[in-house]
Amino acid sequence: MSLHSAPSAGQILIVDRNRTYCEKLIHRFNEKGFAIRRCVSDSQASDIYRTTNLDLVIFAADLPEMEGFRLLKRYRQEATTPILMLDDTYNHHDCMNCFLFGADDYITRQQPLDEIVWRAAAVLRRSAQIPTKENKTQLVVDELVLDRKYQTVFYDGEEVSVTPIQFKLLWTLVFQQHQVLSKDFLYRQVLARDFQKYDRSLDMHLSRVRKKLVGVGMAAERLQTAHGKGYCFS
Known part of the structure; x- marks a missing residue:
């Protein structure tokens, strides 16, 4: 690896x-x-x-x-x-x-x-070479439920439509809840490429995910932008 x-x-x-x-x-x-x-x-x-x-x-x-x-x-x-x-x-x-x-x-x-x-x-x-029967594929934080197997997002019982990249971004942020994740890390983890100074791709994806979740009742401040550092789900 x-x-x-x-x-x-x-x-x-x-x-x-x-x-x-x-x-x-x-x-x-x-x-x-x-x-x-x-x-x-x-x-x-x-x-x-x-x-x-x-x-x-x-x-x-x-x-x-x-x-x-x-x-x-x-x-x-x-x-x-x-x-x-x-x-x-x-x-x-x-x-x-x-x-x-x-x-x-x-x-x-x-x-x-x-x-x-x-x-x-x-x-x-x-x-990775040892078979396992464990199969936990969900993240649950309060009303938010993410299922990695089916790439689905639910908030308070209502499904939120997201793209595969948006799902991966949200999963990464929710898994590392309360931690500010740098753009360098998120670009490699989510977009599989290095971060470029004037690349706004991640900002666009985060903005759309936040808008969708706010639309079903989630507080906007739960998806935070730490200016000059990165992003955080709280």
Whole structure:
């Protein structure tokens, strides 16, 4: 798998309370075309996992729910989604237990961010060769429902007609809710090309998606433009 192939890189959930570190890690993953969503607790992770087709989950070892590795044990019993354990510093005993209880790799915050991205890519490459019965194709946020299999969008029960590109743009923004996604990332992820300074294609698609959703009752400010930075779904 090429890390420069944005459309197929994968969707990753990071469960970690360390905001500063996660912002750096998410930025590096985004640069390589990965779609990243972050939450800070097991309950939030469970809600996302039930409604999202995740390719990989990264759990912080210092989560309260990780005591006795119970969170890792439960997720491994319930699902085959690859899991990376993220520790603050290397601990031989914890590393061995992570593998014992089902983690696919053990990483630390001391490792270079690029190495973590490559390790995630390697795990995803291996997992792609293993058949799975899991088939979560929906994103659900309040009244908004996106179905990736059928490329459909519903808001408060009413279907919203969108083009394939508009669907991909909305899916990417909703999956990474509350994160400002740069135009560079979105052009690679959605349009499969590099961003050019005077190219307004993405602005046009976003404007049309916002107009359609506002037309069925969604608040316009949920699709935000961060001037000079990118876009965000809140």
